[in-house]
Amino acid sequence: YAKSKGRNRYHEYNESLRYDQVVKFDYEIALNQCIEREELLLHYQPIFDAARNQVVEVEALLRWNLGHKRLVSPADFIPVAEETGLIVPIGEWVIRQACKDLPKISEKFGPDVRVAVNISRVQFEDEHFVERLNAIVAEEGVSPERFDLEVTESLVMRNLEEICAILDQLRAQGYTISLDDFGTGYSSLGILAQIPIDKFKLDRSFIVQMNPAVISALLAMARAMDLDVVAEGVEDGDQLIQLMNMGCPGIQGYLICRPMSVDDLPNIWFPDMQHHVV
Ligand code: C2E
Ligand code: MG
Ligand code: MG
Ligand code: MG
Numbered sequence: 001y002a003k004s005k006g007r008n009r010y011h012e013y014n015e016s017l018r019y020d021q022v023v024k025f026d027y028e029i030a031l032n033q034c035i036e037r038e039e040l041l042l043h044y045q046p047i048f049d050a051a052r053n054q055v056v057e058v059e060a061l062l063r064w065n066l067g068h069k070r071l072v073s074p075a076d077f078i079p080v081a082e083e084t085g086l087i088v089p090i091g092e093w094v095i096r097q098a099c100k101d102l103p104k105i106s107e108k109f110g111p112d113v114r115v116a117v118n119i120s121r122v123q124f125e126d127e128h129f130v131e132r133l134n135a136i137v138a139e140e141g142v143s144p145e146r147f148d149l150e151v152t153e154s155l156v157m158r159n160l161e162e163i164c165a166i167l168d169q170l171r172a173q174g175y176t177i178s179l180d181d182f183g184t185g186y187s188s189l190g191i192l193a194q195i196p197i198d199k200f201k202l203d204r205s206f207i208v209q210m211n212p213a214v215i216s217a218l219l220a221m222a223r224a225m226d227l228d229v230v231a232e233g234v235e236d237g238d239q240l241i242q243l244m245n246m247g248c249p250g251i252q253g254y255l256i257c258r259p260m261s262v263d264d265l266p267n268i269w270f271p272d273m274q275h276h277v278v
Contacts, residue, residue, distance in 0.1 A: 028084055031064075031077060035093055039065050042097050043259035044105065047116070047230055050240075051249035055109040057148060059116040059252065060098045061259045062090070082122045091123040092132055098147075099140030101262045108267035116148040116178065121155045130166060134173070144174035148199070151177060153185035156195055167196045178230070183218070197227065199250075204233025207243075207253070216246050 034040050040062065047057040064072040081087040098115045106113055123129055137144055149170065156163050167177050179192070182200040200222065206215060222229045231243050234253030243251065257266065 027080060028086075031080060031084070031086055034064055035089060039067075040090065040093055040097075041065050041261070042094065042101065044101070044115075044262055044265055045252060045259040046109070046257045046265070047250060047252045048256045049249050050244050050251050055113060056250075057114045057116055058105055058109070058265070059150070059259075060094060060101075060118070062094055062118075078120065082120055085122070087120050087122050088126050091120065092136060094118075095133060095136050096140060099137060099142040102142055102146060104262045105265070108265050114146050114148050114176075116150050118150045118180065121152070121157075124151065124155055124163070124166070125158075130169065133170075133175075144170075147174075148176045148178055150180040150201070151197075152180050153182075153187045153192060153195070156187065156191065160191065160194065164194065164196055171196060171198070181232075189221075193225065199228035199230060201230045201232050201250075201252075202248075204253075207231050207233050207235075207239055210239060210242060212242070212246065215243070215248070219246055219248055 042060045043063055044058040044060055046055040047059060048054070049056045062074045062078070064074075064077050066072060078087065081090050094117055098117050102115055105115060119129075126132075134144075137147065151167075171177060176198040177196065178199040178201055179195065179197045180201050181203045182192075183206055184203045202215070202218060206218070219229060228250060229248055230250030230252055231239075231248050232252055234240055234243065234251050234255050236255060239253075240251060240255060
């Protein structure tokens with residue numbers, strides 16, 4: 001009995017392994033076709049400047065639409081796209097689509113509103129990245145000043161000097177650089193301080209913990225380094241009040257607005273509106 005059970009187990013294990021491989025293969029083929037099948041879409045989430053009382057930026061967040069109301073989260077397919085290199089054409093699609101949506105975004109939030117796009121380390125390591133980025137924004141008639149590139153500190157784990165040179169080049173062209181998920185990586189502050197950025201985005205975990213000593217220290221550091229700060233994942237009014245009391249004007253999170261399609265974005269923060277509302 002034991003022997004047959006053992007053999008069965010082996011058999012099952014073998015089958016499930018093959019099944020996994022088939023599923024992974026199918027998934028990669030499906031992802032490979034997502035652009036031509038027009039299954040990608042962008043949601044946008046406003047970044048609110050509490051000091052100026054207006055939306056200053058919107059972040060583009062990618063979704064893969066499998067139909068029947070099934071949207072695949074980027075957390076699930078970006079890693080596969082990175083592994084297969086598909087992130088390069090997918091990332092280019094994101095940049096182009098963000099350019100195309102910018103007029104509608106400006107209609108809602110004003111002519112100076114900017115768009116933030118997440119750039120993966122794998123895209124950055126592609127030698128044609130800067131050239132392609134510039135070509136796309138030029139083709140779409142968008143100025144680099146309207147673009148914020150969100151990168152994570154994993155970017156600088158390989159070659160700090162080379163990456164810093166590219167970031168310097170991008171900033172000289174007018175793009176701004178934000179360090180996303182700040183505080184979740186393993187880089188020392190000494191390394192982080194060397195990366196040429198314009199802003200850091202405090203990871204949601206800091207907002208959940210809401211340790212005033214930690215947040216005040218990070219805000220003081222940002223001020224000393226002349227960097228902007230945005231708090232990610234602000235979900236309730238208490239968090240907002242505490243952040244504002246500590247002097248963090250940049251707020252992003254479900255409290256302000258969930259990520260949604262460009263057409264669904266509310267336009268209640270357009271500054272001129274204030275004159276029209278009685
Ligand atoms: P991220 O750039 O840090 O984006 C913030 C994530 O937090 C988004 O998840 C957003 O929907 C979510 N979020 C925003 N406000 C709140 C809140 O108040 N509470 C909570 N619990 N969550 C909130 P999403 O859209 O699932 O994206 C996950 C990650 O996928 C992003 O993290 C980013 O790293 C990556 N990603 C998204 N779009 C792209 C893209 O176009 N290219 C690349 N390379 N990565 C992308
Ligand atoms: Mg981001
Ligand atoms: Mg983030
Ligand atoms: Mg995050």
